[in-house]
Structure formats: C-alpha cells, structure tokens
Amino acid sequence: MNYHSWSRSVVTALSAKNKVEFVLSFAPQPATTHASYPAWFRCNSMVVSWLVHSISPSIRESIIWMDKAFDIWNDLKNRFAQGDLARISNLQMDATNLSQGDLFVTDFFTKLRVLWDEIDSFRPDPTCTCKPQCSCTVSSLLSQRKHEDRAMQLLRGLNDNFSNIKSHVLLLDPIPPISKIFSLVVQQERQFMGGHVAAQIRGNSVPTPSSSSDNSHTPIACTHCHRPGHTENTCFRKHGFPNQDPRSVKPNNNNSRKVCTHCNCNGHTIDVCYKKHGYPPGHHLYSTKPSQINNAATQSDTNLDSHPSPTETITLTPQQYQILADLFKQSNVKSPNVQINQVGSFSTNPSPPGQSQSREDWFD
Structure with a gap:
C-alpha cells in the first residue's frame, strides 16, 4: 500500500x-x-x-x-498506517538487493530513496524523552549507523564501471552524506556519457564504403582492356565483336588454353571443330565436297546425300536369291540380261546396243 x-x-x-x-x-x-x-x-x-x-x-x-x-x-x-514486520522485512530486502542494471543513476537512486522513506514511515528515528534532557549520544550514533548502511546500499547497487567512485568514498572518514555521494556518481556518469557521445560522433564522421559509394559514382572499367564503360564479361576485345569473322579475333588467355582433341589445335574444342563437323557456308574453305568426318554415322549420311546411287536399291525376294545361287553354281555361264553391281542389288535392264554384256568377277 x-x-x-x-x-x-x-x-x-x-x-x-x-x-x-x-x-x-x-x-x-x-x-x-x-x-x-x-x-x-x-x-x-x-x-x-x-x-x-x-x-x-x-x-x-x-x-x-x-x-x-x-x-x-x-x-x-x-x-x-500500521506496518507489520513482514512488510518491513520485504522493504529492507528490496533496498539491499536493488541494483542499477540498465537504469540511469538518477532513476536508481529514486527507487532506492522511495524504499528508504517507506521504511522510515514504519520505523521512524527514536527521540529522547528524558526529562531533563540527557547528554548521551545514542541518537546521533544510531543516525550515523543508519547513514553508513544506506551509503553501502547505494554503492553496492551501482554498476562495476563506478568502481573508482566506490573506492574513493570508502576511503573517506567519515562517510560523506548521501547527497554528496550521489553528486559524485552523477558526475562520473556524465563523463561516461560524454565520452560515449564523442566516440559516436567520431565514428559517424568516418565515411563508410556504402556512404562513399552513394555520394560519388565510381566509374566502371574493364579489367581486360582497362577501358571504362564496360566490364570484362561484355568486352568485345576478349569475346569478339558482333558479326565479325572468327579468324580476326585474337585468341585470349582463356581461349589459348582450349585444345581440340580431333585436330590438336588450340583455341577451340572438338564440339566446334570445323575439320570434324564441316566448315560453315561463307567460309573460304567451304566447298560442295563432303568433309572427312570420323563419325561413321555422319559419314554414311553425307556420302548418301552427296553421291546418290544411279540405280534404286531394292529388297531381294526369294526368287532373286535363287537366281544369285544359280549364278554362283554356273560360274562359266554368262547371263545376258543380269548384271550384278553390288551385294543386295542387281540390274535386269538389257545392255544398250553396241555394248558387250560382261560379268564382273567380284565373286572370284
């Protein structure tokens, strides 16, 4: 209450x-x-x-x-108004265990002073009722002890950064008043706050990389040709100019490291090798002749497209196979109407007039 x-x-x-x-x-x-x-x-x-x-x-x-x-x-x-022993004990314990923590010195002292005043309201200082007035110093001695106890509660509750003030006050005899101790602690706190503010001002005055980049624009320069306005990823001198003959592009360090496993030349790989896949139209080595390609499937398709067969290849029937078998048996007999050109195909056209019919000895 x-x-x-x-x-x-x-x-x-x-x-x-x-x-x-x-x-x-x-x-x-x-x-x-x-x-x-x-x-x-x-x-x-x-x-x-x-x-x-x-x-x-x-x-x-x-x-x-x-x-x-x-x-x-x-x-x-x-x-x-009547305080009990439990309330008085709780107030004394709160005053003893109270610490500054994140509070300012003024706020900490105010909370401690409120607890002291409430304790005094429950337990006021005794007064002498002797008649005539006695000459003992018991009242002053009790007041001095209470003052020392409260001074220790104030010093003990302060943070560790006030250790210099604590040592200075404890060396004094007698202990100065509470108001004097509070004044010394507040002065020390102002010094701490002033140094902290000065450090923040100095820290804010130093330009950071982000602030400097916002205030002044740093020009972009290429690390390959050392010219401003572009980067290495878009450098024409490194990657080639648009619509330019590939031969005119000087090989750079990255292209010189590439070696083709087909022609053993530098600057490209087997995936884009002209000697293997053929030269593109417009190239000075481009011709209607098929390029020599090591790939069997590509070579077969290219030969069929470049040299079409003069005769149509057909599938042999059982009767045709029988004719071929008879020809093998009768090797000395010439057939006037059959001329065998290759395995899997034959011609039944009669020979033109003026030309002799002959049989190739491919089966010998």
Missing part, C-alpha cells in the same frame, strides 16, 4: 488551501446554532470530497457515508 506517500501528498495539498486543520482535529465542529457553522460545514464538505476522490474505488465505498473529514482521516490511518 502507498498510504504514507498518499498521506504526505494530501497534507501538503490541504496546507496550501489552508484546510489541513480539518484532518488534524484543529478545527472542531461548532454548534449548529453558531454563526460560523455554515462556513465550517462548507469547508468540511470540500475536504471530504477531496479525500473521497483521491483514493481507489474499492476503499472509497467504505468511507462514502462518513460526514467528517477528521473521521475519514483517522479511519484510513488506523487501517493502513
């Missing part, structure tokens, strides 16, 4: 309005027939309204039917 901070705030506000007497029993209720009763009633009702609307709705319902501000104030004080 935040009763102690609330009560202090209310007392301050009522003192500014000159109405604090209504909660401290300094303004008793006059008789109803007295001339000052209407003024007292107005001021009391005003203070009651302030108190009712300054607390949470759950607590407001328990005091809504009270008419006097003094009764409301005492009822709240009796219910929430």
Whole structure:
C-alpha cells in the first residue's frame, strides 16, 4: 500500500488551501446554532470530497457515508498506517538487493530513496524523552549507523564501471552524506556519457564504403582492356565483336588454353571443330565436297546425300536369291540380261546396243 506517500501528498495539498486543520482535529465542529457553522460545514464538505476522490474505488465505498473529514482521516490511518514486520522485512530486502542494471543513476537512486522513506514511515528515528534532557549520544550514533548502511546500499547497487567512485568514498572518514555521494556518481556518469557521445560522433564522421559509394559514382572499367564503360564479361576485345569473322579475333588467355582433341589445335574444342563437323557456308574453305568426318554415322549420311546411287536399291525376294545361287553354281555361264553391281542389288535392264554384256568377277 502507498498510504504514507498518499498521506504526505494530501497534507501538503490541504496546507496550501489552508484546510489541513480539518484532518488534524484543529478545527472542531461548532454548534449548529453558531454563526460560523455554515462556513465550517462548507469547508468540511470540500475536504471530504477531496479525500473521497483521491483514493481507489474499492476503499472509497467504505468511507462514502462518513460526514467528517477528521473521521475519514483517522479511519484510513488506523487501517493502513500500521506496518507489520513482514512488510518491513520485504522493504529492507528490496533496498539491499536493488541494483542499477540498465537504469540511469538518477532513476536508481529514486527507487532506492522511495524504499528508504517507506521504511522510515514504519520505523521512524527514536527521540529522547528524558526529562531533563540527557547528554548521551545514542541518537546521533544510531543516525550515523543508519547513514553508513544506506551509503553501502547505494554503492553496492551501482554498476562495476563506478568502481573508482566506490573506492574513493570508502576511503573517506567519515562517510560523506548521501547527497554528496550521489553528486559524485552523477558526475562520473556524465563523463561516461560524454565520452560515449564523442566516440559516436567520431565514428559517424568516418565515411563508410556504402556512404562513399552513394555520394560519388565510381566509374566502371574493364579489367581486360582497362577501358571504362564496360566490364570484362561484355568486352568485345576478349569475346569478339558482333558479326565479325572468327579468324580476326585474337585468341585470349582463356581461349589459348582450349585444345581440340580431333585436330590438336588450340583455341577451340572438338564440339566446334570445323575439320570434324564441316566448315560453315561463307567460309573460304567451304566447298560442295563432303568433309572427312570420323563419325561413321555422319559419314554414311553425307556420302548418301552427296553421291546418290544411279540405280534404286531394292529388297531381294526369294526368287532373286535363287537366281544369285544359280549364278554362283554356273560360274562359266554368262547371263545376258543380269548384271550384278553390288551385294543386295542387281540390274535386269538389257545392255544398250553396241555394248558387250560382261560379268564382273567380284565373286572370284
């Protein structure tokens, strides 16, 4: 509960309005027939309204039917002002375990100070009630010990980068006031922040590669011919100019490494070898004669297209095979109407007049 901070705030506000007497029993209720009763009633009702609307709705319902501000104030004080041992122990533990972490020094000190003030509200400093006044220094000794304990809580909760301040304060005798320690720590924090900001400014002033490339355009240059405006991947001097005779392109280092396994020449591979696959139309070595190709299938197709057979090749029937067999048996007999040209084909056309019919000795 935040009763102690609330009560202090209310007392301050009522003192500014000159109405604090209504909660401290300094303004008793006059008789109803007295001339000052209407003024007292107005001021009391005003203070009651302030108190009712300054607390949470759950607590407001328990005091809504009270008419006097003094009764409301005492009822709240009796219910929430009395601290128990468990609450005091929790506050002391929170103050001891509180650390700065990611907080600024001011925020850390504020949280610690709130815990100290709440502990003081539950356990105020004892005062001497001796009559006559005693001359012992017990009160001052207790106050000094409490001050030392709180100074250690403040120093222990700071981050490790304040170790210089911690060592400096602990060497002092007596321990300086809490406000002085706080001032030293804040000065050290300002130095840290100033150095960090200066480092950021210096870092931002150094141009990065990305920023320099955005501000100034770097010209593109070819690494092969060292001319601007293009790269090596699109260099005509390396890869050849458009619509140019391949012979006029000087071989570069990459093409000189290529060796054809067919003609053993440099600059190309077997896949684009003209000596194997034939020269393209327009080439000075291009001719109607078929190129000599090692591939058997390509050679057969090229020969058939270049030299068509004068006679039509047909499939032999069983009767034709029988004729061939008879010819093998009768090797001395000449057939006037049959002339064998090659295996798998024969001609039955009669010989032209004036030419003698002869049989080739291909079967000898």
